[in-house]
Amino acid sequence: MLKIHNASKSFGSTRVLDDVNINVAKSEILGLAGPSGSGKSTLLRCIQKLEHLDSGSVECNEKTGFMFQDFQLFPHMTVLANLLYAPNLGKKNTNCCKNNEKRAKAMLKNLGIASKIHEYPGSLSGGQKQRVALARSLMMNPGVLLCDEPTSGLDVATTMDVVSLLKSIGETGVTMVIASHDLDFLTKISDRIILLREGKIVADMKAKNHKNPVDYLKKYYA
Template sequence: MEEKIIRIKNLKKEFGKNKVLRGIDFELNKGEKVVILGASGSGKSTFLRCINRMEEPTSGEIYFGDTLITDKNIQKMRQNIGMVFQHFNLINNLTVMQNLILAPVKLKLMDEETAEKRARGLLKHIGLLSKADAFPASLSGGQKQRVAIIRAMMMSPKVLLFDEPTSALDPESIGDVLSLIREVAEAGMTIMIVTHEMNFAKEIATRVIFLDQGKIIEEGKPREFFEQPKTPRVREFLEKVL
């Protein structure tokens, strides 16, 4: 039986009178790579941000395993649900190394020496060990995003959420970042990713979900989703982006 890592029941999110999420039910199994597609304003990023409670849901329930995610346990839940943002979100006045070790040391998951050893190993793996003592401002966008990905990996999360991780990058950097995400996925990480990179979506996804006006209107295996879409809205979307 597949292990359910995240379960979502009737998730709604409103900003004032703007209903962004309109009742989402969703389950994520261990090892899945779920790609979230949809037009701008369909609720994709808000959906991800609600999962790790960076946005507070208006109503609905989000479970990590069998545990309801609440304000009381949110920090512990975030240790297991990593997030990579569109604009990197590195702390500019800390070095790359300090960015990487901050959370695991602060949360007492590792001592500083152990964290630095792990961080150096990850930096070496992505070819950025020479940037350990550099500040984020000196890095290219692609380098910042790769550092942001290994920062999330420092916590050994059970799930990684990617919110349009390449949309702020130049074309050359996009390839480097997608290669790293592909490597993380192939290593067995459970992933949810919002992306506009359709070829990458086809390649990496085990399941595709399509949001429209705050609801999941279609989902399926990547081949059937891209080649035999069931709804007119998805057909219209794919005709424009493929």
């Protein structure tokens, strides 16, 4: 499904990814953990081709979707327009557009933000923006969803919402790679967690195989 083979990347003299090898199975939810600067976001950006690897390769046979840490919604478009702009591009007044609109509205309703459909991103809370960003990515029907710090800046209640949202998306068969420094969140959501440190994989574990996965992972931070 997604194969990362000997991936290496440096910024100047700093080696951010050092010979990383990862295979992600279809429908798997992979958590990428690690301290700040460990290479989690860079790895996601390399998978999405926002950064180029210095060496190694990323093979993915499905369309990828990307959720940015700071959402990057288009501020001059309403919530609905944010969702519809890319999928409707070049398709004027077709049935496809109507279907996309129906799907977008249904998705926003499921995410609990149906009332915000005609509002601009600037008037939404962090959690609402998060949901819009998620819906925008899903509108492109990605086979692999890459999420960069999806809970950063969110309160505990909203984080719990994001957990259940991402879980429900995972249940539809979408493969996910989620980068986060929040170990508690990752253990709740991931089938498997990889811990990166200074660009290298230092742990690769299945959360369900450990009695206390957070404590197990924390050892590697020391």
